[in-house]
Amino acid sequence: MVDLKTKNENEKLIIKSPSQVDREASPSIEKSTVFETKNFDLWYGDHHALKDINLSIKENEVSAIIGPSGCGKSTYIKALNRMVELVPSARTTGEIIYRGRNIFDASYEVEELRTRVGMVFQKPNPFPKSIYDNIAYGPRIHGIKNKKILDEIVEKSLRGAAIWDEVKDRLNQNAYGLSGGQQQRICIARCLAIEPDVILMDEPTSALDPISTLKVEELVQELKDNYSIVIVTHNMQQAARISDKTAFFLNGEVVEFDNTDKIFSTPTDQRTEDYISGRFG
Amino acid sequence: MKYINNTVVMKRMKTRLNLNKIWKMIFLFATSLALLALVLLLIRIISQGTGYLNWDFLNNFGSRFPEKAGIKAALVGSFYLMLVIAPVSMFIGVGTAIYLEEYAKKNKITDFIQMNISNLAGVPSIAFGLLGLTIFVRMFALGKSILAAGFTMSLLILPVIIVAAQEAIRAVPKEQREASYGMGATKWQTITRVVLPSAIPGILTGSILALSRAVGETAPLVVLGIPVILQFLPDGLLSQFTTLPLQIFDWAKRPQEEFQYVAAAGIIVLMIFLVIMNSIAITIRNKFQKRY
Numbered sequence: 001m002v003d004l005k006t007k008n009e010n011e012k013l014i015i016k017s018p019s020q021v022d023r024e025a026s027p028s029i030e031k032s033t034v035f036e037t038k039n040f041d042l043w044y045g046d047h048h049a050l051k052d053i054n055l056s057i058k059e060n061e062v063s064a065i066i067g068p069s070g071c072g073k074s075t076y077i078k079a080l081n082r083m084v085e086l087v088p089s090a091r092t093t094g095e096i097i098y099r100g101r102n103i104f105d106a107s108y109e110v111e112e113l114r115t116r117v118g119m120v121f122q123k124p125n126p127f128p129k130s131i132y133d134n135i136a137y138g139p140r141i142h143g144i145k146n147k148k149i150l151d152e153i154v155e156k157s158l159r160g161a162a163i164w165d166e167v168k169d170r171l172n173q174n175a176y177g178l179s180g181g182q183q184q185r186i187c188i189a190r191c192l193a194i195e196p197d198v199i200l201m202d203e204p205t206s207a208l209d210p211i212s213t214l215k216v217e218e219l220v221q222e223l224k225d226n227y228s229i230v231i232v233t234h235n236m237q238q239a240a241r242i243s244d245k246t247a248f249f250l251n252g253e254v255v256e257f258d259n260t261d262k263i264f265s266t267p268t269d270q271r272t273e274d275y276i277s278g279r280f281g
Numbered sequence: 282m283k284y285i286n287n288t289v290v291m292k293r294m295k296t297r298l299n300l301n302k303i304w305k306m307i308f309l310f311a312t313s314l315a316l317l318a319l320v321l322l323l324i325r326i327i328s329q330g331t332g333y334l335n336w337d338f339l340n341n342f343g344s345r346f347p348e349k350a351g352i353k354a355a356l357v358g359s360f361y362l363m364l365v366i367a368p369v370s371m372f373i374g375v376g377t378a379i380y381l382e383e384y385a386k387k388n389k390i391t392d393f394i395q396m397n398i399s400n401l402a403g404v405p406s407i408a409f410g411l412l413g414l415t416i417f418v419r420m421f422a423l424g425k426s427i428l429a430a431g432f433t434m435s436l437l438i439l440p441v442i443i444v445a446a447q448e449a450i451r452a453v454p455k456e457q458r459e460a461s462y463g464m465g466a467t468k469w470q471t472i473t474r475v476v477l478p479s480a481i482p483g484i485l486t487g488s489i490l491a492l493s494r495a496v497g498e499t500a501p502l503v504v505l506g507i508p509v510i511l512q513f514l515p516d517g518l519l520s521q522f523t524t525l526p527l528q529i530f531d532w533a534k535r536p537q538e539e540f541q542y543v544a545a546a547g548i549i550v551l552m553i554f555l556v557i558m559n560s561i562a563i564t565i566r567n568k569f570q571k572r573y
Contacts, residue, residue, distance in 0.1 A: 083463065088387060115465035125456035127475060138464040141474070187460070194464050 031058040034198055034228045035080060040094035042075060044087060049075045051252045053094070057198075057245075062220060062229045064243030064260065066236055068275070071249040073232045074122075077200050080230065081117040082110050099197075115142065118196035122203040124183035126175035126190070131158075131167050134175045134186055138194035153193050161189035162219050181212020188219065199223065201231040205238065217242050236276055240264045248272045326552075330545030338546055343510035343528065347539035350532070352547055354511040358427070358522035359496060359554060361515050365431025366438070366495050371488055373435065374442030378484075381443075382450040383472055402440035409437040410504030418505055425506050426519045433501050438491035445487020449480040478569065485566040489559050496555055499526040525551040 035057040042050035050072045057063050065073040075084060082103060084090045095102045103113050126134050135154040144150060154171070158164040163185040167178070175186050184204060191199055201220070205213040220229060220242050233239050239246050240260060247257040248269075256263060256272045267273045333347075341351020377398075385391045413433025423429035453476050461471040477484075508523055509531035515522040525547060532544035 081463065083459065086459070086462070111465045111467055113465075114463060119459075119463040121456060121459060121463070123456060125454075125460045127457060127460065128479065137461070137474070141461075141464065141466045141470045190460075191464070 031060060033057065034059050034099065035230075036095075036097040038095045038097065040079070040096055041092065042072075042079060042084065043089075043091045044075075045089040049252050050079070053254055055247055055254060055257055057228060057230055059228050060224055060226075061244040062224050062231060062242055063245045063247065064239035065230065065232045065247045065249060066234075066239050066275075067249035069234075072252040073249045074202055076249065077119075077202050077230055077232050080198070080200055081114050081119055083119065085110065115194055116196055117198045117200060118191035118194055119200045119202065120184070120188050120191050120204045123207050124180055124187050126178075126183050126186050128174065128176055130172045131175045131178075131186060132171040134190050135193050138190060142194065157189040157193040158186075160192045160223070161185045162215065162222070163189060179212070181208045181215065184208060184212065184216060185219065188216070188223075192223075196227065198228045198230065201229065203232050203234055206234055213238075236264075248275060250275070326545045326548050329542050330547075330549045333542050333546035334549055338543075339550070342512045343531075347537060347543050350540070350543050352525070352528060352550055354514060355523050355525045355528035355547070356550060356554070357514050358511075359524045359551075361427045361518070361522060362431055362434065362524055363492070363496065363558065365427055365518065366434045367488075367492060369431060370435040370438050370442055370491065370495075374439050374488070374491075375446045375484060377439075377443050378446030378450055379472060379476075382447055383468065383476065398440050398443050402444060405500075406437055406498055407500045407504060409433055410501030412436065413501060414505050423519065425508070425521055427515055427522050428518045430502055430505055430507060430522075430524075431518075433505060434495045434498060437498065437501060438495050441491040441494070442484075442488050445491070446480070446484045449483025449487070450476060452483060453479045481569045482566045485562050485569075489562040492562075493555055493559065496524075496558065497526055497551065499524075499530055502527055525554065 033056045035055070037053050037055040037057075040050060040053040041048070053076060065076060067073045078084045079092065079096060080098075080103075084092070092104060096104065098113065098117065101108060127137060129137075132154055135157050136150045139150060139153050144153070155164065155168075158167060163182060166182060167186075175183060178186060184207070188199075188204070205216050208216065217238065220231065223229060224244075231239075231243065243260045245257065246260045246263040248255045248263065248267075248271075250271055256267055256269045258268070263272060264276060267276065338351050339356065340353055341349060342354050344350045381391060381395065410433065413429060413436065417423045417429035417432045418425060421429075423432075457475050457479065458471055461475045466474070502524060507527060508521060509527050511521065511523050529544050529547040529551065532540045532547060
């Protein structure tokens with residue numbers, strides 16, 4: 001459960017003096033909310049996977065979600081673009097408001113939501129197609145056929161994912177021929193190609209070596225200027241390094257959600273402190 | 282305390298390696314047996330049939346006289362039959378597989394349907410012949426036409442195509458679908474752009490086997506009452522026709538010895554027909570495999 005009191009205080013603080021709260025002080029006074037999760041519950045069959053989640057995710061921030069295995073962090077991030085619906089037994093109550101609309105409204109087409117909210121998965125999952133076709137996949141499904149525009153999107157996305165220089169000479173080769181780290185950045189580029197508003201990352205570096213991990217982390221920092229990012233991570237150091245806000249999930253509940261600095265220096269909840277100091281999990 | 286004793290391991294090593302060799306020989310023997318049977322069959326057919334295999338044989342209609350008998354009507358008939366079976370069975374078969382794998386919710390009804398499809402694959406072909414006779418020949422009054430026979434044969438091979446296509450579709454990794462859905466693709470876009478391109482080689486492999494079976498099938502056609510000897514070519518899908526296996530069956534059961542050789546020549550033509558058909562399908566399959 002979110003410590004509502006802390007959250008409210010934060011909001012007040014933001015209004016009073018944003019620079020004190022935001023490490024990366026933005027010019028605007030208050031960052032607008034991208035995702036507002038209200039009293040959200042999720043079940044897989046009889047298993048109550050998420051319990052009364054209340055979280056708000058702000059624009060142009062990196063929000064990290066940490067917690068031990070099975071705590072519901074991946075489930076939560078998959079709820080944000082309704083990927084959980086691919087699990088037949090999943091059932092939800094409560095609301096997740098994205099830019100003013102409840103994504104679970106019957107009138108909200110899931111395709112529309114996922115066009116705005118892109119996702120990078122745990123295991124790099126490029127299509128068994130050429131690098132070019134991988135990146136052009138998103139624009140093509142949204143109806144862009146013009147070769148020149150596609151070329152530009154592909155280059156811009158690959159540059160955005162900091163992999164253009166490595167692959168520019170072999171765009172027609174199969175993406176499977178790349179290393180794991182490169183494949184993951186191809187997947188990030190593929191996600192950027194649909195020009196999303198939010199990027200969800202589900203443990204994007206868990207299958208990568210340390211150098212590739214570092215590259216992806218640097219990339220996340222750069223992407224923050226233009227996108228809002230929600231990242232699930234097993235790695236607490238990673239959360240501490242790259243995120244502005246951190247939510248600690250435990251047994252399907254949000255134990256604590258606050259500025260990353262605060263979570264890692266003076267957590268309010270004892271369980272958070274136990275977890276980040278490595279006493280369990 | 283060590284649990285692995287090195288002397289024992291080395292002693293058993295020899296037994297293990299020998300067992301390995303023995304099983305290799307057994308599998309090799311099994312393969313050789315199958316190959317031997319095939320080679321003997323081919324040698325016999327080719328030695329008997331080549332004498333009658335010439336242009337006249339391909340260009341003549343059936344006849345009472347072995348030297349005048351030809352396979353033209355049957356060859357064209359089998360070709361027409363394929364023109365009906367291939368699109369009908371593949372469209373319905375792959376469509377069903379896509380529906381069951383990608384759209385249908387997993388519940389008792391789909392389980393029941395699934396079980397029945399698998400069971401249908403084991404139903405004798407003659408039963409499908411009776412079904413075709415009742416439904417297509419009589420109820421829809423299609424007569425003993427190419428269309429009636431084509432539909433009957435399509436039903437016969439549908440279960441095989443459905444199951445093969447389902448396996449191929451199921452083998453496409455879930456992560457690929459997630460990637461596509463994650464970018465806002467619709468189900469249809471995901472199926473046509475991600476699932477099918479990866480599944481097509483598997484779908485075609487199953488379909489090739491099923492279509493080959495249809496080309497060689499005789500029993501349902503006998504039940505439908507398809508004539509064995511015709512003196513004209515079919516002029517449309519509602520026309521009467523005959524097929525290669527029916528024609529071969531008819532020759533083979535005739536008393537004159539010469540007709541055995543004619544039948545052998547017919548078998549060679551049927552095999553070449555199958556090889557050509559399979560080559561086309563394999564070429565298409567390889568084209569897709571190279572692309573991905």
